[in-house]
Amino acid sequence: xxxxxxxxxxxxxxxxxxxxxxxxxxxxxxxxxxxxxxxxxxxxxxxxxx
Amino acid sequence: xxxxxxxxxxxxxxxxxxxxxxxxxxxxxxxxxxxxxxxxxxxxxxxxxxxxxxxxxxxxxxxxxxxxxxxxxxxxxxxxxxxxxxxxxxxxxxxxxxxxxxxxxxxxxxxxxxxxxxxxxxxxxxxxxxxxxxxxxxxxxxxxxxxxxxxxxxxxxxxxxxxxxxxxxxxxxxxxxxxxxxxxxxxxxxxxxxxxxxxxxxxxxxxxxxxxxxxxxxxxxxxxxxxxxxxxxxxxxxxxxxxxxxxxxxxxxxxxxxxxxxxxxxxxxxxxxxxxxxxxxxxxxxxxxxxxxxxxxxxxxxxxxxxxxxxxxxxxxxxxxxxxxxxxxxxxxxxxxxxxxxxxxxxxxxxxxxxxxxxxxxxxxxxxxxxxxxxxxxxxxxxxxxxxxxxxxxxxxxxxxxxxxxxxxxxxxxxxxxxxxxxxxxxxxxxxxxxxxxxxxxxxxxxxxxxxxxxxxxxxxxxxxxxxxxxxxxxxxxxxxxxxxxxxxxxxxxxxxxxxxxxxxxxxxxxxxxxxxxxxxxxxxxxxxxx
Numbered sequence: 001x002x003x004x005x006x007x008x009x010x011x012x013x014x015x016x017x018x019x020x021x022x023x024x025x026x027x028x029x030x031x032x033x034x035x036x037x038x039x040x041x042x043x044x045x046x047x048x049x050x
Numbered sequence: 051x052x053x054x055x056x057x058x059x060x061x062x063x064x065x066x067x068x069x070x071x072x073x074x075x076x077x078x079x080x081x082x083x084x085x086x087x088x089x090x091x092x093x094x095x096x097x098x099x100x101x102x103x104x105x106x107x108x109x110x111x112x113x114x115x116x117x118x119x120x121x122x123x124x125x126x127x128x129x130x131x132x133x134x135x136x137x138x139x140x141x142x143x144x145x146x147x148x149x150x151x152x153x154x155x156x157x158x159x160x161x162x163x164x165x166x167x168x169x170x171x172x173x174x175x176x177x178x179x180x181x182x183x184x185x186x187x188x189x190x191x192x193x194x195x196x197x198x199x200x201x202x203x204x205x206x207x208x209x210x211x212x213x214x215x216x217x218x219x220x221x222x223x224x225x226x227x228x229x230x231x232x233x234x235x236x237x238x239x240x241x242x243x244x245x246x247x248x249x250x251x252x253x254x255x256x257x258x259x260x261x262x263x264x265x266x267x268x269x270x271x272x273x274x275x276x277x278x279x280x281x282x283x284x285x286x287x288x289x290x291x292x293x294x295x296x297x298x299x300x301x302x303x304x305x306x307x308x309x310x311x312x313x314x315x316x317x318x319x320x321x322x323x324x325x326x327x328x329x330x331x332x333x334x335x336x337x338x339x340x341x342x343x344x345x346x347x348x349x350x351x352x353x354x355x356x357x358x359x360x361x362x363x364x365x366x367x368x369x370x371x372x373x374x375x376x377x378x379x380x381x382x383x384x385x386x387x388x389x390x391x392x393x394x395x396x397x398x399x400x401x402x403x404x405x406x407x408x409x410x411x412x413x414x415x416x417x418x419x420x421x422x423x424x425x426x427x428x429x430x431x432x433x434x435x436x437x438x439x440x441x442x443x444x445x446x447x448x449x450x451x452x453x454x455x456x457x458x459x460x461x462x463x464x465x466x467x468x469x470x471x472x473x474x475x476x477x478x479x480x481x482x483x484x485x486x487x488x489x490x491x492x493x494x495x496x497x498x499x500x501x502x503x504x505x506x507x508x509x510x511x512x513x514x515x516x517x518x519x520x521x522x523x524x525x526x527x528x529x530x531x532x533x534x535x536x537x538x539x540x541x542x543x544x545x546x547x548x549x550x551x552x553x554x555x556x557x558x559x560x561x562x563x564x565x566x567x568x569x570x571x572x573x574x575x576x577x578x579x580x581x
Binding site for chain 2: 001002004005008009012013015016017019020022023024026027028033034036039040041044047
């Protein structure tokens with residue numbers, strides 16, 4: 001592992017982990033997130049049965 | 051236009067939202083496609099085009115696509131052609147939506163085959179059929195080659211043999227369409243809400259195991275986990291300078307397409323699902339969290355597991371083979387070398403299968419939406435028609451299995467180039483037709499975070515230039531050494547594959563044409579009723 005490799009790895013992993021961590025914190029701190037936020041996996045087209 | 055039905059609310063807790071995000075985030079691309087690409091191109095240098103694409107294209111376009119989808123949905127359209135028609139009042143606009151049809155549909159045709167491999171491998175590992183030794187990769191290569199029919203076209207469909215791969219494909223196909231036909235996607239999504247976080251937990255366990263491998267073979271001290279990480283992350287400069295290594299147009303194109311593929315942006319899928327949102331639902335934080343979750347799974351888990359593990363047991367030779375080599379030849383060998391590997395491998399491939407199912411189900415929705423709103427078909431008729439079309443495509447892939455050339459051709463021309471084209475069009479539509487101000491207003495509506503204003507500037511000016519620049523860069527390289535163009539000229543399978551894609555394109559253009567006529571008649575009738 002070279003110095004360049006350490007820099008690339010730590011910056012890459014650090015950036016995505018930090019960003020995801022910030023997003024989780026924001027979701028947990030957002031009142032009503034459970035009704036107001038959606039992702040692709042929880043959107044059900046209206047014509048699908050319950 | 052009729053008010054869209056309100057969504058039922060599924061979440062009791064904010065934790066549920068996070069679980070849903072993780073469920074959306076994780077997929078085959080994180081653990082198979084991304085590590086394969088990074089190993090193929092210059093190691094750490096690959097991360098530069100990758101992250102540039104994430105920040106200048108992936109994230110901005112995710113926001114744009116969610117916004118355009120919701121914008122079209124509030125005007126009564128759920129299909130890409132319809133949504134484009136709502137945004138751009140031009141006769142040609144719905145026809146550009148053909149990209150939003152063929153990208154998910156054609157990708158589905160080969161994706162379901164790979165999904166079947168995941169299920170099959172979970173079965174093979176569980177039953178011990180994939181314990182083929184700890185040191186020699188050849189038995190695993192032969193197993194995969196035999197399983198998917200690498201040696202010759204038509205291998206999997208030889209009469210007199212009930213081929214295992216075909217059996218698993220039929221099973222997966224039937225499962226997908228049963229779930230869609232019966233409208234049971236919500237059921238599988240409820241299950242996957244827990245199964246997908248379990249996959250991520252499993253990935254953490256595998257990651258911990260990989261990072262503590264040390265030097266498994268004392269006779270080969272150079273094959274250690276640190277060197278394995280180095281192979282993945284070190285910018286490779288043995289044969290050329292660092293700057294030179296960045297001048298590979300194909301690498302920039304594939305890094306960009308990996309971002310799009312992984313984030314499901316430029317796929318035609320998000321724009322359709324977003325059309326079902328209420329006008330004041332959040333887009334900004336939802337899209338950002340989804341993208342961030344995906345990148346975490348991809349870079350922090352996928353990037354740290356597959357290549358280092360392959361290197362530790364097999365050296366640099368174990369890291370070649372691209373996506374399929376890594377996933378279906380190297381990983382089983384890694385699990386064979388790992389304590390409790392049979393259990394971990396079975397769980398890992400089972401959960402990969404489930405991740406693939408949730409992705410493949412979502413790929414069918416854009417075409418279903420067009421058939422329903424454009425042609426007036428009911429859901430079951432739409433599903434039946436789509437099932438027929440995609441079955442033909444999957445059988446095409448199964449038949450032309452030699453060297454997986456048909457699959458590879460589909461994956462490049464649609465799964466890489468097609469996504470690239472669709473993303474470029476959507477960037478221009480958001481930035482120049484909907485407009486920067488209207489577009490940012492749409493993102494801001496109901497938003498839980500304020501998206502920086504510079505994103506509007508990036509989408510309008512920077513993203514198109516970046517995309518067109520990569521395209522020119524790549525095209526000039528193809529003129530000199532165009533592997534994919536040469537394949538079409540020299541190999542019949544590649545030609546047939548491109549022709550097949552062309553036929554599917556024509557089919558959807560015809561459907562769109564009929565849909566436009568129907569929409570025009572409806573608009574005219576409404577105008578006459580209420581002038």
